[in-house]
C-alpha cells in the first residue's frame with residue numbers, strides 16, 4: 001500500500017543501468033528498443049551495462065558523479081537494491097525509476113499494481129517522463145558477510161529483508177542458473193522445505209506497534225507479557241534438552257576419535273572467544289538507547305520477514321499490510337511447523353492470508369535485532385558453519401550474510417517514480 005505523498009519530478013539528465021543477464025537476457029534483448037524510445041523523450045542520457053555481480057554499485061556511482069538526477073534500472077530486484085543503495089548514500093535528491101525485467105521483480109509490483117494491462121515500453125517511458133514521485137522509507141541492515149564472522153556490512157533495502165527458510169531458498173536460487181524462471185523459486189522452495197532444520201532464533205522488536213485487531217485489543221498488556229514469559233521458559237527448556245543431546249553427541253564423537261578430541265577442545269575454546277567478541281558487538285547495537293524494547297523472544301522459526309514493501313519470492317505477499325512510508329517495518333514471524341503446514345503457509349502467502357494462521361505473528365516495529373542461540377558456540381566449527389546456513393539473511397532476494405544482525409527503518413529516504421492512475 002502507498003500513502004499519498006507525491007510530487008512531480010522533471011528528469012534533466014537520465015542515467016540508465018541495465019543488467020544484461022537479468023531474466024535470462026531479456027533486458028539485453030529489449031535494450032535497443034528501450035534506448036530508441038528514451039532518446040525520443042529525454043535530451044541527456046548516460047547508460048551502462050553491468051558486467052558482474054555488485055557492479056550496480058559501481059555503475060550507479062558513476063552516473064551520480066556524472067550528474068544524473070534520475071536513475072532508471074532495467075533489471076530485477078537485485079540491481080534495484082544496488083542502485084538504491086548508492087542513491088541513498090549520495091544524500092542527493094535523485095529519483096529512482098524502474099523498468100522491471102527480473103525473474104521475481106517483487107520490488108516493482110506495488111509500484112505498478114494498479115495497472116490492469118501488461119505494460120509496454122512506451123508506457124514505462126511515459127510514466128518516467130510524467131515523474132510522479134513517491135517518497136519511500138528504506139530499511140538499513142547490518143550483518144556478518146561470512147560464516148567466520150570476521151567481516152560486517154551495512155546495506156539498505158527498499159522492499160523486504162528476511163531470515164530463515166526464505167534466505168536459504170534465495171541462496172539456492174541465486175546459485176542455480178534460474179533457467180526455470182519463476183519456477184526456480186518453486187523448485188528451490190520444495191528442496192529447502194524438505195531439508196530445513198528450523199533453528200531457534202532470538203528476536204527483539206523495537207518500538208513495536210501491534211495492528212488493532214480484536215484479539216490484540218482484548219489482550220491486556222500484562223496478559224501478553226505473561227504469555228511471552230511462559231513461552232520463553234518453554235523455549236529455554238527445549239534448548240536445555242537440545243543442548244544435552246548435542247553434548248551427548250559430541251561426547252560420543254570424542255570417544256570414537258581421540259585425534260579429533262584435542263582439536264575439538266581447542267575449537268570450543270576458540271568459539272567461546274568468538275562468542276564473547278560477537279556478543280560484545282551485539283550488546284553495542286545502539287538500538288536499546290534509541291527505542292522502546294519489547295521482550296526478546298526465542299523461537300524455532302520458519303521465517304522472520306521485515307517489510308517496507310509487500311512481496312517477495314516471486315509474488316508472495318509476505319507483508320500484506322505494509323505501508324511504504326509509515327516509518328515502520330511490518331514484521332511477519334512464521335513458526336516452525338510440519339512440512340505439510342509449511343507448504344500450506346507458503347500457499348497462503350500468495351494471497352497474504354497467512355497472517356491469520358495459527359502461530360503466525362504479524363506486527364510492526366521501527367527496528368529488529370536477530371541473534372543466534374548460545375548453543376551454536378558449543379558446536380564444532382564444521383557443525384556451526386553448517387548450522388549457520390539456517391541463519392542466512394536475504395535482502396531483495398540477494399543472499400547477503402548471516403546473523404547476528406540488526407535492522408532499522410530509515411524514514412523517507414528514497415524517491416521512486418511511480419505509476420499514477422490518470423484522472
Ligand SMILES: Nc1ncnc2c1ncn2[C@@H]1O[C@H](COP(=O)(O)OP(=O)(O)OP(=O)(O)O)[C@@H](O)[C@H]1O
Pocket residue numbers: 019020021022023024050051052053054055056075076077078079080082101102103104105106396397398
Ligand atoms: N553482467 C552480470 N553478470 C552476472 N551477474 C550480474 C550482472 N549484472 C548484474 N548481476 C547480478 O545479478 C544478480 C541478479 O540480478 P537481478 O536481481 O537484477 O535480476 P534477476 O535475478 O533476474 O531478478 P529478480 O531478483 O527480480 O529475480 C544481482 O546480484 C546482480 O548484482
